[in-house]
Amino acid sequence: MSKQEFLPMCKAEMAERGWDELDFIMITGDAYIDHPSFGAAIITRLLEREGFKVGVIAQPDWKDIDAFRVLGRPRLAVLITGGNLDSMVNHYTAAKKRRSQDVYAPGGKSGLRPDRATIVYSNKVQEALPEVPVIIGGVEASLRRFAHYDYWSDQVRRSILLDSQADLLVFGMGEKAIIEIANCLRNGKSIHHITDVRGTMVPWRGEPPERAQVIPSLAEVKESKKSYAEGFWQQYREQDPYRGRTLYQAHGREGVLQNPPALPLTEKEMDEVYELNYARSYHPVYEPEGGVPALKEVEFSLTSSRGCHGSCSFCALAFHQGRIVQGRSADSIVREAEDLTKSSHFKGYIHDVGGPTANFRRAACKGQLKRGACAHRQCLFPEPCPELDVDHSEYIRLLRRLRQLPEVKKVFVRSGIRFDAVLADKNNDFLRELCTYHISGQLKVAPEHVSPTVLKRMGKPGRKVYDRFVEEYGRMNQKLGKKQYLVPYLMSSHPGSTLKEAVELAEYVRDMGVNPEQVQDFIPTPGTLSTCMYYTGLDPRTMEQVYVPRSPKEKAMQRALIQYRDPKNYDLVAEALRLAHRADLIGFGPKCLIRPRKHGAGTKHEGRDSTHEGRRKNNEARSAKSGTKDVKNVGRGAKQGTKGFFKSISVGLEIQSAN
Structure with missing residues (x-):
């Protein structure tokens, strides 16, 4: 694929187009993939359609100031996005361990973007290109636009707009806002006078305007978790383009002013966005590394x-x-x-x-x-x-x-x-x-949990609804003569889940014959109701107290319970069952999750006993295990048939790539 099909990434590619200056530079934490599944591609192609000259700096070396000067000084502004994912979610697991791969980087190589990429890039641009307007956007900026709890530092951080020292923040998908901003700049309007565009947030000094609803300040939400929950619920309720109001949050002597969200795109506007002149591939510069893995999922x-x-x-x-x-x-x-x-x-x-x-x-x-x-x-x-x-x-x-x-x-x-x-x-x-x-052969669905206590906090339908779907799905496949399975996505350690609820989920896994190889452990990402519950211990919708599993040990136990069949989890499962007062699930019966461990016995033959009574129990356990296998076979009766639509699966963490 020719480089001319892409927007320029260097001065040589600018020269091929006959350009000696750009109007906008887009800096992104992802590799440059010109495909409508990537927000940076949509915004740059929209600007191109409006007649602007745009270039892309992808994953610049943030330790090298010259990496931010490779396209020269833009005439109007620098646009910055951390990428399709929040950089901290991209880098770290729920256990705060560094991920070994970055699918948004060439060859899947990790470490090509900094932590808190939007802040780092913005500060570097202001050093490399002083006095050039800086506009931040994308998922990372959008979800961190107010004072917010940050899981990785375990503290309330101030708005990313102020930490980045940017001039303007675009939240949401951004198409309408960026075109309005670009036209204002083209017509000579100062970035500091663009303060009322829908879908934007601006730094604000002095008293907030009369149109603004004041929400709890940074100082208040740091001091009081109740204030944090109340403030978050105000923000959440106002994220509507038709009834949402302007919001103001003080951060000491300055503050942030959020305008109402942008209006939804019409069907015609959506069509136009997705039919822009995309190359629909990664830039050829990544060919030596084997391309960019993220493209494969959406190509x-x-x-x-x-x-x-x-x-x-x-x-x-x-x-x-x-x-x-x-x-x-x-x-x-x-x-x-x-x-x-x-x-x-x-x-x-x-x-x-x-x-x-x-x-x-x-x-x-x-x-x-x-x-x-x-x-x-x-x-x-x-x-x-x-x-x-x-x-x-x-x-x-x-x-x-x-x-x-x-x-x-x-x-x-x-x-x-x-x-x-x-x-x-x-x-x-x-x-x-x-x-x-x-x-x-399989359909993925997300019941997430089965406990009504947890499902209430998740905002998910009850277990009976999911069971009914399982039955309908099973009947439909039997009618069609197909053997197709359900892949249920399950989540551990969500607010509201004590060990009691975790055991309840493990029993459901047992009864359905599911053998999940991976489990989605709840990650408190910015901008969600669940993260507010995690930090405050309150459900912001009702201000009810919510139990929150916080310690790494308890989180590990809740995760292990879902994977109780894995021998490596035996000790965690046994401890969890005893703490939950469910030692009845340690035994040889068909309902037991694990066998008792005889003193000195190894994990390979947990609880096996050479005595006559032990042999009898072992035979019962083998019969129960055989019965479980029978349950997995499709068509062995209505009840067993329903359970048979599950199979041994991998239930992993899937992060939706929102633009």
């Missing part, structure tokens, strides 16, 4: 929507993309699919057609596009709202059109579905279509 996938009205407490989408779903037209998606089939790398498989939630294609109800999402009620929790418009027929028609393309062999749906929304539909047409054509 032959289609984004059909953004936003999510599911509003899971642990997900930052509501704070970033918003609760109002915005969808592309079917025609636009089909055109993109036709372009994909022309690629020399295309093998006939479209890997995904979806977004944050694949089966959300439009606003939850007509009222959302007039008055916004409801401030004090959710669309699906604790049960679907009577006004919720659940109809998968348009999505079904889209999938059928894609299947009919001559070069397409299979169209997968892999970005995850809301099973409660599937059940809320008036018929089973979508489930039938899904099971017949769009699953590669």
Whole structure:
């Protein structure tokens, strides 16, 4: 692929275009991938469409000041994003251990971006290119725009806008805001006078304007966890483009002023964004390293929507993309699919057609596009709202059109579905279509937990809803004569989960015959309700006290309980069961999680006994184990058949790449 298909990354590439100066420079913590799944690509291509000259500096060496000067001095501004993920989430696990790989870097190499990349890049730019306006955006800036709890330093940090010393912060997806800002700058308006653009936050000195609602200050939220929870809930409720108000938060002698969120993109605007002149690949400079792994996940996938009205407490989408779903037209998606089939790398498989939630294609109800999402009620929790418009027929028609393309062999749906929304539909047409054509042997869904105590804090439907979906899914596959499985994503150590609830989840894992190799341990990422609960011990929606598992030992025990079959976890599981007063689950019966360990026995033959009584118990245990295997076989009766739709799986941490 020619370098001319990409925006310039060096002076030589600028010269090839006949440019001696740029209007904007985009600095990103990711490698340069010119694909609409990456926020930096969308923003730069939008600016290009508006007639601006734009260049990209990807993953600059933050220890070298000259790395920020490779494209010269831009005429209007430098734009900075930490990348498609918060840099701290990108770098560290829930146990705060350094990750060994960065899929957004060439060859998957780690260490090519700094911790808190947005702050570091911004400070370096101001040193390298003084007096050039600096605008920050992307996930990292968006989720850290107010005073926020930072899990990795275990403290409340001030707004990233002030720590970065940037002139302006764009939150959310940013398309409308960046075009308005760019045109203001082009027309000679000072960056310091651009203070009222929707979807932006600005530094503010002096008294806040009359239009602003004042929320608890940095000093107050540091001093009082109750104030932190109250302030967060105010922020959360105002993240709506129709009813959201301007917010002001004091940080000592200065403060931050957030304007209301940008209005949702219309279907036509969404189509235009995703049909810009993308190269749809990584820059050729990365070929020697074997490319950039992140591209593989999205190269032959289609984004059909953004936003999510599911509003899971642990997900930052509501704070970033918003609760109002915005969808592309079917025609636009089909055109993109036709372009994909022309690629020399295309093998006939479209890997995904979806977004944050694949089966959300439009606003939850007509009222959302007039008055916004409801401030004090959710669309699906604790049960679907009577006004919720659940109809998968348009999505079904889209999938059928894609299947009919001559070069397409299979169209997968892999970005995850809301099973409660599937059940809320008036018929089973979508489930039938899904099971017949769009699953590669397994479907991933996210019950996350089974305890009502934990699910309440998560904002997820109850266990009975998930069990009903399991039954419906099982019946549908039996009817179709298919052996297809469910991959349930499970989470340990979420606020609200004591060892009692963790044991309850382990028993569910036992009964369903699931053998998860990995478990998603809750990570308190910025901008989520769950993180607020983790830090304050309060549910900001109700101000109720919430139990929070904090110690590494307890978190390890909760995780081990889900993986109780792994011999390495024996000691943790045994200790957890005793602390939870559930030693009844240590034994030889079919309901036991682990066998008792005879003094001096090794882990390979836990609890085996050479006595007559011991042999009898061992035989019972083997029979129970055999029975468990039988349960996994599909079609061994209705009850066993339902359980048989699970298999030994890998339940891993999946982070949604929001632009």
